[in-house]
Amino acid sequence: MKSMKGVLLAGAVVIIAIALSFAICKASAPKLSKKTVTLNVGQSAKLKIKGGSGKVKWKSSNKAVASVTSKGKITGNKAGNATITATRKKKKLKCKVTVINTSDKTSEDISSEDINRSIEASTSENAANPDTDNAGSKILVAYFSVTGNTRPYAGQIAEKTGADLYEIIPEVPYTSKDIDYNSDCRANKEQEDDTARPVISGSVPDFSKYETVFIGYPIWWGTCPKIIDTFMESYDFSGKKVIPFCTSGSSGISTSETHIRKVLTGAVVEKGHRASSKSDVDSWVESLKL
Numbered sequence: 001m002k003s004m005k006g007v008l009l010a011g012a013v014v015i016i017a018i019a020l021s022f023a024i025c026k027a028s029a030p031k032l033s034k035k036t037v038t039l040n041v042g043q044s045a046k047l048k049i050k051g052g053s054g055k056v057k058w059k060s061s062n063k064a065v066a067s068v069t070s071k072g073k074i075t076g077n078k079a080g081n082a083t084i085t086a087t088r089k090k091k092k093l094k095c096k097v098t099v100i101n102t103s104d105k106t107s108e109d110i111s112s113e114d115i116n117r118s119i120e121a122s123t124s125e126n127a128a129n130p131d132t133d134n135a136g137s138k139i140l141v142a143y144f145s146v147t148g149n150t151r152p153y154a155g156q157i158a159e160k161t162g163a164d165l166y167e168i169i170p171e172v173p174y175t176s177k178d179i180d181y182n183s184d185c186r187a188n189k190e191q192e193d194d195t196a197r198p199v200i201s202g203s204v205p206d207f208s209k210y211e212t213v214f215i216g217y218p219i220w221w222g223t224c225p226k227i228i229d230t231f232m233e234s235y236d237f238s239g240k241k242v243i244p245f246c247t248s249g250s251s252g253i254s255t256s257e258t259h260i261r262k263v264l265t266g267a268v269v270e271k272g273h274r275a276s277s278k279s280d281v282d283s284w285v286e287s288l289k290l
């Protein structure tokens with residue numbers, strides 16, 4: 001009996017010791033101050049390791065997107081994703097970095113020649129939106145772009161499909177202050193307001209003739225800008241095929257696609273596409289077999 005008690009006591013001591021060592025380990029386990037960071041191009045943030053001690057080695061999986069100094073200062077260099085790894089005593093701690101670009105006029109993956117050609121193709125016609133001389137086309141590429149990333153892809157899609165190109169131009173243009181999403185800017189306020197419907201300047205003549213409508217836009221706070229709602233509510237989309245596309249720092253298209261599907265109940269809304277390079281858009285458009 002005595003020896004039984006001894007065994008039980010010893011067992012209890014061992015269990016408590018194990019639990020304690022787990023608790024101590026957990027409390028002192030080093031952690032990064034942030035597991036995810038979103039930066040604009042040119043913006044920096046400092047990462048710190050909480051708990052533990054010793055020398056830390058910092059590394060970026062994609063320096064072109066986000067670089068990191070030996071002291072854990074990250075800087076966004078171009079739109080995209082990168083992972084920052086801090087290594088201390090063989091322990092690796094990771095932080096996912098998303099860099100978004102709200103000021104560049106170009107998308108890294110498209111040559112400036114392509115951009116100029118596309119911008120020319122769209123802006124020269126913008127005054128009289130819609131534009132291209134594809135008389136009789138039953139496809140329309142309608143797009144909204146503030147900083148110019150979405151525009152060249154819209155031009156590329158229109159060129160490839162022989163579609164008419166239409167730029168959704170706001171009556172009150174967005175200034176750089178209006179899209180400074182780190183502040184209480186116009187774009188942020190609109191995105192938070194379900195009733196916001198920024199007015200569009202002009203309209204698509206003879207919208208009813210189009211059977212297929214591409215709708216392109218930048219992702220703003222995970223979805224399409226409110227001016228896309230204005231556009232969708234301005235026309236009768238019943239029976240039309242709608243194909244959404246977007247550009248973004250990193251967010252996908254699915255939330256906006258779901259939203260478009262909810263608004264355009266009478267249309268057939270196809271799976272959307274986040275444009276990331278000229279070749280990616282080429283192969284996507286080819287896969288649509290229009």
Ligand SMILES: Cc1cc2nc3c(=O)[nH]c(=O)nc-3n(C[C@H](O)[C@H](O)[C@H](O)COP(=O)(O)O)c2cc1C
Binds near residue numbers: 102148149218247
């Ligand atoms: C107000 C605002 C909100 C944004 N929100 C997101 C976002 O939620 N996710 C993302 O990946 N990028 C976001 N971005 C980045 C844009 O989607 C990206 O820069 C886009 O390519 C811009 O397109 P544009 O040049 O045609 O206007 C945001 C930009 C702005 C101005």
